[in-house]
Amino acid sequence: xxxxxxxxxxxxxxxxxxxxxxxxxxxxxxxxxxxxxxxxxxxxxxxxxxxxxxxxxxxxxxxxxxxxxxxxxxxxxxxxxxxxxxxxxxxxxxxxxxxxxxxxxxxxxxxxxxxxxxxxxxxxxxxxxxxxxxxxxxxxxxxxxxxxxxxxxxxxxxxxxxxxxxxxxxxxxxxxxxxxxxxxxxxxxxxxxxxxxxxxxxxxxxxxxxxxxxxxxxxxxxxxxxxxxxxxxxxxxxxxxxxxxxxxxxxxxxxxxxxxxxxxxxxxxxxxxxxxxxxxx
Amino acid sequence: xxxxxxxxxxxxxxxxxxxxxxxxxxxxxxxxxxxxxxxxxxxxxxxxxxxxxxxxxxxxxxxxxxxxxxxxxxxxxxxxxxxxxxxxxxxxxxxxxxxxxxxxxxxxxxxxxxxxxxxxxxxxxxxxxxxxxxxxxxxxxxxxxxxxxxxxxxxxxxxxxxxxxxxxxxxxxxxxxxxxxxxxxxxxxxxxxxxxxxxxxxxxxxxxxxxxxxxxxxxxxxxxxxxxxxxxxxxxxxxxxxxxxxxxxxxxxxxxxxxxxxxxxxxxxxxxxxxxxxxxxxxxxxxxxxxxxxxxxxxxxxxxxxxxxxxxxxxxxxxxxxxxxxxxxxxxxxxxxxxxxxxxxxxxxxxxxxxxxxxxxxxxxxxxxxxxxxxxxxxxxxxxxxxxxxxxxxxxxxxxxxxxxxxxxxxxxxxxxxxxxxxxxxxxxxxxxxxxxxxxxxxxxxxxxxx
Numbered sequence: 150x151x152x153x154x155x156x157x158x159x160x161x162x163x164x165x166x167x168x169x170x171x172x173x174x175x176x177x178x179x180x181x182x183x184x185x186x187x188x189x190x191x192x193x194x195x196x197x198x199x200x201x202x203x204x205x206x207x208x209x210x211x212x213x214x215x216x217x218x219x220x221x222x223x224x225x226x227x228x229x230x231x232x233x234x235x236x237x238x239x240x241x242x243x244x245x246x247x248x249x250x251x252x253x254x255x256x257x258x259x260x261x262x263x264x265x266x267x268x269x270x271x272x273x274x275x276x277x278x279x280x281x282x283x284x285x286x287x288x289x290x291x292x293x294x295x296x297x298x299x300x301x302x303x304x305x306x307x308x309x310x311x312x313x314x315x316x317x318x319x320x321x322x323x324x325x326x327x328x329x330x331x332x333x334x335x336x337x338x339x340x341x342x343x344x345x346x347x348x349x350x351x352x353x354x355x356x357x358x359x360x361x362x363x364x365x366x367x368x369x370x371x372x373x374x375x376x377x378x379x380x381x382x383x384x385x386x387x388x389x390x391x392x393x394x395x396x397x398x399x400x401x402x403x404x405x406x407x408x409x410x411x412x413x414x415x416x417x418x419x420x421x422x423x424x425x426x427x428x429x430x
Numbered sequence: 431x432x433x434x435x436x437x438x439x440x441x442x443x444x445x446x447x448x449x450x451x452x453x454x455x456x457x458x459x460x461x462x463x464x465x466x467x468x469x470x471x472x473x474x475x476x477x478x479x480x481x482x483x484x485x486x487x488x489x490x491x492x493x494x495x496x497x498x499x500x501x502x503x504x505x506x507x508x509x510x511x512x513x514x515x516x517x518x519x520x521x522x523x524x525x526x527x528x529x530x531x532x533x534x535x536x537x538x539x540x541x542x543x544x545x546x547x548x549x550x551x552x553x554x555x556x557x558x559x560x561x562x563x564x565x566x567x568x569x570x571x572x573x574x575x576x577x578x579x580x581x582x583x584x585x586x587x588x589x590x591x592x593x594x595x596x597x598x599x600x601x602x603x604x605x606x607x608x609x610x611x612x613x614x615x616x617x618x619x620x621x622x623x624x625x626x627x628x629x630x631x632x633x634x635x636x637x638x639x640x641x642x643x644x645x646x647x648x649x650x651x652x653x654x655x656x657x658x659x660x661x662x663x664x665x666x667x668x669x670x671x672x673x674x675x676x677x678x679x680x681x682x683x684x685x686x687x688x689x690x691x692x693x694x695x696x697x698x699x700x701x702x703x704x705x706x707x708x709x710x711x712x713x714x715x716x717x718x719x720x721x722x723x724x725x726x727x728x729x730x731x732x733x734x735x736x737x738x739x740x741x742x743x744x745x746x747x748x749x750x751x752x753x754x755x756x757x758x759x760x761x762x763x764x765x766x767x768x769x770x771x772x773x774x775x776x777x778x779x780x781x782x783x784x785x786x787x788x789x790x791x792x793x794x795x796x797x798x799x800x801x802x803x804x805x806x807x808x809x810x811x812x813x814x815x816x817x818x819x820x821x822x823x824x825x826x827x828x829x830x831x832x833x834x835x836x837x838x839x840x841x842x843x844x845x846x847x848x849x850x851x852x853x854x855x856x857x858x859x860x861x862x863x864x865x866x867x868x869x870x871x872x873x874x875x876x877x878x879x880x881x
Contacts, residue, residue, distance in 0.1 A: 182540070380633075398512070
């Protein structure tokens, strides 16, 4: 027990304390400048009430959900599963080349990946140069389709994680069950849906939980690519919280948004835990 | 059991070491005094850095045992403000002397970041050299002075004479109404469709630049205002506000300004100064009196030809009504931190940094309008660039931002309105109505005034 104590203390100090402070600050009018900086007052639910009347909050909450569903739950998760399945059938050199290519985007630091994605999608970027060589360039992706660009960038960056989880899970699936299904005349999609997926259900739930929480917190990627613009059309909750707290100096309101974000994460987490437990034999 | 014991011992040793080193540095700090100076520095803004370096040498030579620790922050104006405010929150990181935007003075005084300087200013003979208007820039709500201005600025139309002449517009050019601006811009577009005829910033990307170098020139030229100083209330529902947005909409819709996507790029000004104007790809832009500092020798976009090629014009009022022009002034100050342990020394360093010699160097290198009478009278200041006289005269028609504690958020609300209009998200009337709602929410119904 003794060796664990320091790590628990550190966890409480560096993880729980900021979360608790953030909850506390969300009930005050703390700010970077003005009276709220000198002597923050307890304002109760004011910040949360303000959120209800603020037109940018529902927009951001909606964008955050779309971003998470499209880039994590559909993008990273399904693409990761598909690549993992294909890799189990591919020849060894092919699968390792694919693996390295996918993992490369994942090991990049977030800021580097963000600049790479920016360089790809920006108006004079790689994508438009490639399209231009077939006479189709010229779209300003980050301006005209900002949400799509960040969804694709986050999918590209995070797919490797899901792929690794599913490769490990698929390696654990006993061959004989799959073969028995084959003998019974199951088609390949039936074997996937009724044999493989139930066997790796716990990996699916764990993976979904981790990538959902990661994607909810994505900030650098969006900040570098679009900074939440144009006209707030890619402002997810972390970006909104940052803008309110540090650009406008309204720490109280910014932490209130961050607190809502934490609650959304808890809801998603609880849902996955419930899924994980429900159908265990 | 051995392991935990050993790691506990290591931990204890590490803690002891930390304590020992922490203690050993304490007596040293009391022997020699260190003043922390925080300011902004960027690739395109080094004038202040040079002045503060000079002042450091001067001050350390005169005060033995005192070290000036210069801590430049590499950031744009918005991020600089945030980083400075974060540093102010704790006594350990709060600077002794710092560079402060005039429009943040009052709200930072409220926050308790700035030291009241009245007592020091009384004994400082240079203070009488500062013009009355400039002294007001550092005044808090209680009437005390909290910051000393380094210089001020005005805004004007900067145009490329060659581009205008090619479109058949005679130079020197001085539009007298908004319609004349549009007229000239359309002529330039007709003469060369690849041209950016008349640029005005918009959107949140350019931050405070959007309102200072664009929107307010329009708004204050309609006879409307952002804030009613007498009633101490924010103005909503004015026709002038909608008209100003409509003017920007026209500029962007007819592609007389940059594209909306370019406008939202926070680095767009670099292209204005570095490429478009020098290369004759832009007709005119609304910019600050500091514009020549980018082009003069040692500037970030050196361009020897600017003295002949560029012209400067007053921004007109909407229909040519009196006083015939509009400008905006801001400027930056130096202030002493309220948490400073050596406020007297800190003030003396501040005074060294803004003495006649250093202020002259700063005003010339950064194309600032002098706030010291002795600097303004210097021949080298008047000869610094051919536009000093023109932009200094604009002080007669200039406006200052309402430097209340609410102001930074109101400014953002205006930027949001311009962004909605140029991106086509809202019509000018819708964006103005949204602005009204935002302002009312920010300051409360009791502090708005319908005009």
